[in-house]
Amino acid sequence: MFAKLGVEENFIQEIVYVTKINLSALSLIKIMKVNRLDVQNVRSYSFTQVEFGDNLNILYGRNAQGKTSILEALALFSYGRSPRAHFDREVISWGQEESRLRALCSGLQGTIDLAMKVTSKGKLVMVNRVTKKSLSEFLGHFYAVYFSPDDLQIVKGGPEDRRKFINLGLSQIQPSFLQDLQLYNHLLNQRNRLLKMRQPLALDVFDEQMSQAGARLIMARRQFIARLCELSAQHDDIISEKQDQLKIDYVTCTEDGKLEEIEQSLQDSWHQTREKDLQKGFTTIGPHRDDMNILLANQRADRFGSQGQQRSIVLSLKVALVDLIREKTGEYPVLLLDDVLSELDPIRQEHLVQIVSRTQTILTTTHPDQVPSTLSVPRKVFETAHGILSVKGA
Amino acid sequence: MAEFPAPIAKLIEEFGRLPGIGPKSAQRLAFHVVSMSDDDVKKLIEALLHSKRDLVFCESCCCVTDHSPCFVCGDAERDHTMICVVQDTRDMLALERMKSYRGLYHVLGGAISPMDGIGPDELRLTELLHRLADDAIKEMILATNSTVEGEATASYIARLAHHFENLAVTRIAHGLPIGGDLEYADEATLARALEFRRPI
Ligand SMILES: [Zn+2]
Numbered sequence: 001m002f003a004k005l006g007v008e009e010n011f012i013q014e015i016v017y018v019t020k021i022n023l024s025a026l027s028l029i030k031i032m033k034v035n036r037l038d039v040q041n042v043r044s045y046s047f048t049q050v051e052f053g054d055n056l057n058i059l060y061g062r063n064a065q066g067k068t069s070i071l072e073a074l075a076l077f078s079y080g081r082s083p084r085a086h087f088d089r090e091v092i093s094w095g096q097e098e099s100r101l102r103a104l105c106s107g108l109q110g111t112i113d114l115a116m117k118v119t120s121k122g123k124l125v126m127v128n129r130v131t132k133k134s135l136s137e138f139l140g141h142f143y144a145v146y147f148s149p150d151d152l153q154i155v156k157g158g159p160e161d162r163r164k165f166i167n168l169g170l171s172q173i174q175p176s177f178l179q180d181l182q183l184y185n186h187l188l189n190q191r192n193r194l195l196k197m198r199q200p201l202a203l204d205v206f207d208e209q210m211s212q213a214g215a216r217l218i219m220a221r222r223q224f225i226a227r228l229c230e231l232s233a234q235h236d237d238i239i240s241e242k243q244d245q246l247k248i249d250y251v252t253c254t255e256d257g258k259l260e261e262i263e264q265s266l267q268d269s270w271h272q273t274r275e276k277d278l279q280k281g282f283t284t285i286g287p288h289r290d291d292m293n294i295l296l297a298n299q300r301a302d303r304f305g306s307q308g309q310q311r312s313i314v315l316s317l318k319v320a321l322v323d324l325i326r327e328k329t330g331e332y333p334v335l336l337l338d339d340v341l342s343e344l345d346p347i348r349q350e351h352l353v354q355i356v357s358r359t360q361t362i363l364t365t366t367h368p369d370q371v372p373s374t375l376s377v378p379r380k381v382f383e384t385a386h387g388i389l390s391v392k393g394a
Numbered sequence: 395m396a397e398f399p400a401p402i403a404k405l406i407e408e409f410g411r412l413p414g415i416g417p418k419s420a421q422r423l424a425f426h427v428v429s430m431s432d433d434d435v436k437k438l439i440e441a442l443l444h445s446k447r448d449l450v451f452c453e454s455c456c457c458v459t460d461h462s463p464c465f466v467c468g469d470a471e472r473d474h475t476m477i478c479v480v481q482d483t484r485d486m487l488a489l490e491r492m493k494s495y496r497g498l499y500h501v502l503g504g505a506i507s508p509m510d511g512i513g514p515d516e517l518r519l520t521e522l523l524h525r526l527a528d529d530a531i532k533e534m535i536l537a538t539n540s541t542v543e544g545e546a547t548a549s550y551i552a553r554l555a556h557h558f559e560n561l562a563v564t565r566i567a568h569g570l571p572i573g574g575d576l577e578y579a580d581e582a583t584l585a586r587a588l589e590f591r592r593p594i
Binding site for chain 2: 204205
């Protein structure tokens, strides 16, 4: 009973906040939840079933005992791929042929049964026991934001780390984005092979199709980054000093414009670089080289930011992503926090705590004492040891 | 795990090379063959050999046929001013089954897919251009699949066909599911696709 009340309270606070922005959204804001997860042959788990609590779920245990695998399994349902593995097959337990995962979720669309089979050849996905042909039909049923210490790469790493952040974020709120991304990458592979075959007329027809998919990617990314930047500004207390304003610029190969203008501009760029591309044997320009510039007080955060500032930026981006998902879908995503609380100082911990109290959160930690005492929402505690997960208290 | 006896292992390997046959299906097929009567095995061998020995490419449309010219090209009753370009013989037969198209075909033998090593030179395009050079042909319908490769192939051919001033070039309407193969489209969908073709 108490647990229910906690959620309702937050729910009402949220409505008051939202009313200022959009009255029609009043009845729509909900909290996405995962009620149960079943995994079979996933990393160190041969079989396990987890019934999550509605609010805060704490998974504790020493390192390499399988805490993170549970978060990874959940992230697979929202991102369609593992945020920590290069290839999905890495999640399959050693010596096994396939992994099976199932999540029962509830949200605006009611109760949803999501299932996935991962084999060395690929994935099979099901929604309410119906097999879906593509991942884009599977995504958009379970929203989650995964946050781990590795996310520091969004600031410190290369353009591919930042593209991954953008692509994973966009794929779950806009499944057509994933479709365009897959289409673009497929065309890009074809084009690169064609460059090696030296077939200029055939290049023209691939460029045409590729510019259409590419322009849609650029439009979606531009809007996504602009909104993310605005939303992160609403949490400017995450970045300590006021003058340290966070700014995120989208870096791409074309000017802003209408869809057709971007298409044309892409085709023109590929025409101009064709000689160079033919020499190199691959496509040197296009949205597959996109990046974002993260600036703190007008200086590049990857070069000039301190480790603490970089962590704050990542937190700021993740919090903005939570807001963005809520804005686009009407639902608070599930928060998956992989051992990040201990890395944050008390002020930033407190900020995260405020968001945790509004969502269903599943967090991992080496010791349950590391969870701040200010976090007063109902909690369910699990211990992980040797690939076995057991409930320690609620 | 115990090894398969060599003759079965060989059979499994050969079945496994066929399209759409995974290791498990290959094993099932191999063990099925072992359980067949000698007579049935002979029939299967005969069928395999005949299919290879007795089939040729049509000298005109390049379809796979048992005699050249094929039953379409050799039919004087058909409309010889119209040519429908498809990826393979199965697509041509799918269109034939709906019995409403009365023109000729041209079978490309695939679609441009550089990743599979198929560039324009690997398709029957020279043969197509030779046929188009013949003034009798007034309309060309591009009925390649609605996949990325099928679309690229259609645009490519449309560009090549610009040189023929009196030729109308159309693309079948895609009431076909995106990424769909002609072969799997039902007859009603196919008929609609052909009826609502558009200039390209
Ligand atoms: Zn023929």
